Amino acid sequence: MISKSMKPRVENSSAIRAMFEEGVRMSRLYGAENVYDFSLGNPNVPAPKEINEAIIDIVRNEDPLKVHGYMVNAGFDETREAIAESLNKRFDTGYCKDNVVMTPGAGLAMNTVLRSILDIDDEVIVFAPYFVDYANYVSNYHARLIEISPNPEEGFMPKLDELREKINKKTKAVIINSPNNPTGAIYSEKVIRDLAAVLEEKQKELDTVIYIIADEPYRELVYGDDVVPFVPKYYDNTIVCYSFSKSLSLAGERIGYVLIPPESDNAEEFTSAVIIATRISGAINAPSLIQLAIIRCLDAKVDIDFYAKNCRELYDGLTEAGFECVRPQGAFYLWMKSPDPDEKAFVQALKEEHILVTPGSAFAGPGYVRFSYCVSNATVQGALPGLRRLGKKYFG
Amino acid sequence: MISKSMKPRVENSSAIRAMFEEGVRMSRLYGAENVYDFSLGNPNVPAPKEINEAIIDIVRNEDPLKVHGYMVNAGFDETREAIAESLNKRFDTGYCKDNVVMTPGAGLAMNTVLRSILDIDDEVIVFAPYFVDYANYVSNYHARLIEISPNPEEGFMPKLDELREKINKKTKAVIINSPNNPTGAIYSEKVIRDLAAVLEEKQKELDTVIYIIADEPYRELVYGDDVVPFVPKYYDNTIVCYSFSKSLSLAGERIGYVLIPPESDNAEEFTSAVIIATRISGAINAPSLIQLAIIRCLDAKVDIDFYAKNCRELYDGLTEAGFECVRPQGAFYLWMKSPDPDEKAFVQALKEEHILVTPGSAFAGPGYVRFSYCVSNATVQGALPGLRRLGKKYFG
Numbered sequence: 001m002i003s004k005s006m007k008p009r010v011e012n013s014s015a016i017r018a019m020f021e022e023g024v025r026m027s028r029l030y031g032a033e034n035v036y037d038f039s040l041g042n043p044n045v046p047a048p049k050e051i052n053e054a055i056i057d058i059v060r061n062e063d064p065l066k067v068h069g070y071m072v073n074a075g076f077d078e079t080r081e082a083i084a085e086s087l088n089k090r091f092d093t094g095y096c097k098d099n100v101v102m103t104p105g106a107g108l109a110m111n112t113v114l115r116s117i118l119d120i121d122d123e124v125i126v127f128a129p130y131f132v133d134y135a136n137y138v139s140n141y142h143a144r145l146i147e148i149s150p151n152p153e154e155g156f157m158p159k160l161d162e163l164r165e166k167i168n169k170k171t172k173a174v175i176i177n178s179p180n181n182p183t184g185a186i187y188s189e190k191v192i193r194d195l196a197a198v199l200e201e202k203q204k205e206l207d208t209v210i211y212i213i214a215d216e217p218y219r220e221l222v223y224g225d226d227v228v229p230f231v232p233k234y235y236d237n238t239i240v241c242y243s244f245s246k247s248l249s250l251a252g253e254r255i256g257y258v259l260i261p262p263e264s265d266n267a268e269e270f271t272s273a274v275i276i277a278t279r280i281s282g283a284i285n286a287p288s289l290i291q292l293a294i295i296r297c298l299d300a301k302v303d304i305d306f307y308a309k310n311c312r313e314l315y316d317g318l319t320e321a322g323f324e325c326v327r328p329q330g331a332f333y334l335w336m337k338s339p340d341p342d343e344k345a346f347v348q349a350l351k352e353e354h355i356l357v358t359p360g361s362a363f364a365g366p367g368y369v370r371f372s373y374c375v376s377n378a379t380v381q382g383a384l385p386g387l388r389r390l391g392k393k394y395f396g
Numbered sequence: 397m398i399s400k401s402m403k404p405r406v407e408n409s410s411a412i413r414a415m416f417e418e419g420v421r422m423s424r425l426y427g428a429e430n431v432y433d434f435s436l437g438n439p440n441v442p443a444p445k446e447i448n449e450a451i452i453d454i455v456r457n458e459d460p461l462k463v464h465g466y467m468v469n470a471g472f473d474e475t476r477e478a479i480a481e482s483l484n485k486r487f488d489t490g491y492c493k494d495n496v497v498m499t500p501g502a503g504l505a506m507n508t509v510l511r512s513i514l515d516i517d518d519e520v521i522v523f524a525p526y527f528v529d530y531a532n533y534v535s536n537y538h539a540r541l542i543e544i545s546p547n548p549e550e551g552f553m554p555k556l557d558e559l560r561e562k563i564n565k566k567t568k569a570v571i572i573n574s575p576n577n578p579t580g581a582i583y584s585e586k587v588i589r590d591l592a593a594v595l596e597e598k599q600k601e602l603d604t605v606i607y608i609i610a611d612e613p614y615r616e617l618v619y620g621d622d623v624v625p626f627v628p629k630y631y632d633n634t635i636v637c638y639s640f641s642k643s644l645s646l647a648g649e650r651i652g653y654v655l656i657p658p659e660s661d662n663a664e665e666f667t668s669a670v671i672i673a674t675r676i677s678g679a680i681n682a683p684s685l686i687q688l689a690i691i692r693c694l695d696a697k698v699d700i701d702f703y704a705k706n707c708r709e710l711y712d713g714l715t716e717a718g719f720e721c722v723r724p725q726g727a728f729y730l731w732m733k734s735p736d737p738d739e740k741a742f743v744q745a746l747k748e749e750h751i752l753v754t755p756g757s758a759f760a761g762p763g764y765v766r767f768s769y770c771v772s773n774a775t776v777q778g779a780l781p782g783l784r785r786l787g788k789k790y791f792g
Contacts, residue, residue, distance in 0.1 A: 009672050009676070010669050013671075052455045064447075065442055068442075068646045108678035115536065119401055120516065133675070136672075139676075142516060209397045252684025253683050276406060279532075282503030282504035282507035282529075283650060283679055284503055284504075287500070287649050288650075
């Protein structure tokens with residue numbers, strides 16, 4: 001009854017559910033305050049107050065037929081206009097509303113882009129470790145996700161030689177995600193320039209178009225002085241998939257957009273395709289009320305100092321205990337080398353200390369584990385003694 | 397750059413946009429009040445006041461991390477529980493939350509079901525005329541939509557002999573839509589029983605599972621004494637795709653659900669697949685705030701008398717002018733035989749009277765036109781003189 005293409009995904013999800021249920025079971029057994037769950041990526045800083053103020057004002061004062069009704073599939077003109085202007089101000093670009101298509105979050109944004117470019121057996125390249133649902137997004141259209149192996153020697157930056165080898169006529173896009181889930185790394189301007197050079201070279205050599213799909217749900221979550229380069233400035237065929245899930249803590253509301261820069265090849269036809277893909281995905285359009293609300297909140301920010309404090313304390317605690325971590329630059333993830341080459345055994349050892357993390361193999365990055373530090377500070381503090389005990393055990 | 401699969405859809409959409417732009421152009425030229433646009437399906441009765449009251453109360457008084465945050469991909473437990481209870485009360489069923497998966501509207505609901513069951517070249521059957529995006533939904537997964545020809549002799553009820561002939565080993569589902577877009581017809585209990593009998597027979601003969609996908613965005617829009625049978629009562633392998641778009645005038649908010657009855661084959665695995673499909677579509681979950689709001693509005697109703705009045709006046713006006721119409725029983729569409737066998741020429745003649753309708757060929761129903769009467773009553777009244785003039789022209 002289930003399609004052949006869906007079957008393995010259903011089986012795999014039972015494993016994820018088992019992990020989730022184990023967390024629930026442990027919370028019942030030991031008390032929620034004694035279980036330190038770093039396995040989920042759900043923002044835990046509330047949305048800025050401007051959001052709720054905007055929602056109440058709109059619902060009270062605007063025409064309900066507009067607020068709750070269909071608009072053009074690309075989204076409200078005023079929302080797209082406001083986003084284009086905000087980008088222009090921040091990045092000195094020249095966008096207008098016609099370059100922006102509103103979508104229910106970055107996940108659906110990526111699906112609309114993939115639906116627009118992929119035929120059966122086409123290829124999309126991604127750098128390991130990566131968010132595992134990229135593989136599922138590509139599978140939705142019976143195309144193939146091609147992995148570039150992890151690059152631990154250089155802070156998990158893209159391996160460009162391997163990329164060059166793996167690009168062929170079937171390569172339609174390269175997905176990048178900076179700040180990165182799961183590594184917390186940011187791709188520097190140099191990295192983006194070098195990546196762009198490879199892709200320009202290959203586009204010319206193969207006479208094809210290869211898009212960069214820049215998945216940017218973590219753009220605003222940056223902790224130090226690092227700058228997240230605006231990728232369309234470095235490579236014309238960049239399509240940005242953005243989400244307000246983390247920047248405004250609206251993950252459940254499903255609101256984001258696709259930016260198709262006018263400099264990209266055949267931008268007008270591509271934009272039409274993305275709008276149609278949004279419609280025929282069945283999503284039809286991004287949710288209407290929240291589209292109107294974010295217009296007033298584009299300059300609002302969640303309290304990222306909260307994440308920064310967790311990040312600092314967790315990173316310091318782990319490195320002092322002897323663990324080898326990638327220093328997080330953005331997003332809310334910490335990527336740590338497992339002291340046991342079988343990171344699943346280490347995940348089990350952490351569990352005995354009531355600490356829950358995600359094994360790296362869930363991100364095509366075996367030998368590592370991921371901590372999500374979008375948790376209460378008490379969770380970080382509560383986990384430190386157990387982490388120190390494990391440090392002693394592994395490093396003496 | 398655009399996929400081969402997307403290309404024809406982009407070309408086709410230019411035609412739709414041209415029609416839309418023609419409406420805008422005419423409004424500018426003659427004044428909006430002198431153009432009678434029956435071409436769109438956007439609800440024009442406001443959402444019941446309970447919705448906005450619920451939104452304001454939730455935003456004011458509940459935890460923003462819950463209101464705007466991720467929940468399990470299937471949706472909030474309390475929303476699914478409330479929907480299951482509401483169905484149990486109305487249809488004397490025994491559902492629980494685990495039988496319901498919240499989705500961003502019925503369109504995405506259908507896509508999650510199709511993603512769960514379709515492999516490349518599988519087949520889905522539909523009765524013409526039908527909502528054209530069914531073809532696109534099926535194309536998303538490289539499967540084939542198989543049409544059963546229209547049945548004007550019997551009020552556009554399903555042609556069951558043709559259905560029987562066209563079912564084969566590759567047939568995974570039959571889509572039905574009652575009340576129907578575009579015909580406004582409701583499938584009676586007898587029709588559903590006869591359809592179920594054919595499918596039971598074929599399931600046995602071919603030793604396969606054939607689902608009915610009941611697309612039910614118009615369930616609550618019924619004008620006379622007609623009853624919309626609850627399809628799972630008649631056929632175990634029925635999957636219901638429901639939307640609150642029309643019943644609560646929330647079309648822009650994208651809120652609906654998939655109901656997988658426990659009586660259906662392998663219901664538990666199928667439910668897992670639909671939940672995963674919701675996640676990997678990129679939609680992740682139905683929008684969170686509106687999921688919480690509808691809990692309080694399941695018994696609320698939009699003012700369907702408004703549609704009923706438009707329906708009556710339009711139907712009476714058209715039949716008095718000599719046109720042959722299917723009497724609308726539900727939804728907000730009126731399906732009328734074109735007096736010119738080339739209905740596109742007739743659409744043109746209507747346009748000269750400043751009346752905009754959709755040609756039947758857009759629904760695989762050539763020779764007919766569709767009026768959407770979710771318009772102001774002034775639009776109906778304003779169109780009647782022109783319709784009478786055309787009646788005289790065609791019928792003397």
